Amino acid sequence: VIILKIGGSVITEKNLVERAKIGEMRRIAKELSKKKEDLLLIHGVGSFGHPQAKKYSLNTRFHAPGLCVTHSSASRLNHIFVDILNNHFPAVSIHPFDIIIAEDGEIRKIFFEAFFEALRKGIVPVTHGDVVFDLKKGNSIISGDKLVSYFALSLTPKRVGMGTNVDGVLDEKGEVIKEITPERFKELQNIFFTSGTHDVTGEMKGKVIELLKLAEKGIESFIFNALQEGNIEKFLRGERVGTVIRSD
Numbered sequence: 044v045i046i047l048k049i050g051g052s053v054i055t056e057k058n059l060v061e062r063a064k065i066g067e068m069r070r071i072a073k074e075l076s077k078k079k080e081d082l083l084l085i086h087g088v089g090s091f092g093h094p095q096a097k098k099y100s101l102n103t104r105f106h107a108p109g110l111c112v113t114h115s116s117a118s119r120l121n122h123i124f125v126d127i128l129n130n131h132f133p134a135v136s137i138h139p140f141d142i143i144i145a146e147d148g149e150i151r152k153i154f155f156e157a158f159f160e161a162l163r164k165g166i167v168p169v170t171h172g173d174v175v176f177d178l179k180k181g182n183s184i185i186s187g188d189k190l191v192s193y194f195a196l197s198l199t200p201k202r203v204g205m206g207t208n209v210d211g212v213l214d215e216k217g218e219v220i221k222e223i224t225p226e227r228f229k230e231l232q233n234i235f236f237t238s239g240t241h242d243v244t245g246e247m248k249g250k251v252i253e254l255l256k257l258a259e260k261g262i263e264s265f266i267f268n269a270l271q272e273g274n275i276e277k278f279l280r281g282e283r284v285g286t287v288i289r290s291d
């Protein structure tokens with residue numbers, strides 16, 4: 044199986060509220076239709092979810108109405124995307140809220156079977172960053188980035204990728220860093236910045252931290268620009284794109 048996350052920065056206008064990029068979704072659906080292997084798709088929620096999560100401080104407290112509108116917004120984006128994917132191949136929504144219970148921000152229980160059955164039947168499961176019930180905190184945010192590492196550690200995937208809105212992890216000069224290893228990461232603490240959008244899940248640094256967990260288990264992964272036409276196809280074919288995260 045190939046695990047691919049498409050960033051919320053790619054399929055939404057991230058500095059607005061609830062603005063989906065339909066044209067990008069259509070182009071991505073076409074690129075994904077070239078797939079030769081089973082695919083598990085995860086997407087970020089960008090302007091569907093981050094603004095609400097921030098407004099209600101869902102990272103730090105339980106807030107019932109906030110939880111509900113955030114989940115609803117994230118699901119809305121998921122359905123828009125899945126409807127477009129279905130013009131090209133069978134794809135089905137699986138919402139983390141329905142199948143995950145967290146404890147202190149970490150996934151405690153997950154009902155995996157729906158993913159496995161979908162994959163077995165040639166259907167692409169499409170899940171996303173979401174807010175879920177948390178046994179300690181009431182609610183917590185499970186980012187798309189976190190789902191990538193969780194699934195990758197559970198499924199032994201053939202390839203793992205995160206498509207975002209920049210060419211990869213960039214250094215101080217704005218150039219793409221070709222390779223990051225746990226050792227190299229220690230020297231890279233100063234290259235991360237915040238973009239000033241609503242992002243509540245750590246942006247680029249959060250991604251790298253999740254992917255380093257995979258590197259330590261010998262699973263390499265790629266962070267690349269999914270706004271650049273052709274990059275998703277290249278990734279699916281196994282070509283090198285963007286920054287590779289691997290073990291030393």
Ligand SMILES: Nc1ncnc2c1ncn2[C@@H]1O[C@H](COP(=O)(O)OP(=O)(O)OP(=O)(O)O)[C@@H](O)[C@H]1O
Nearest residue numbers: 050051052087089207212213234235236238246247
């Ligand atoms: N060193 C860095 N190199 C590249 N991008 C960086 C760096 N430091 C911070 N960033 C920011 O991280 C952003 C990408 O992360 P972000 O979480 O916004 O995207 P995403 O994961 O695609 O969206 P979402 O979280 O909605 O799924 C870039 O657009 C950039 O603003």
Ligand SMILES: [Mg+2]
Nearest residue numbers: 087242244246
């Ligand atoms: Mg993000």
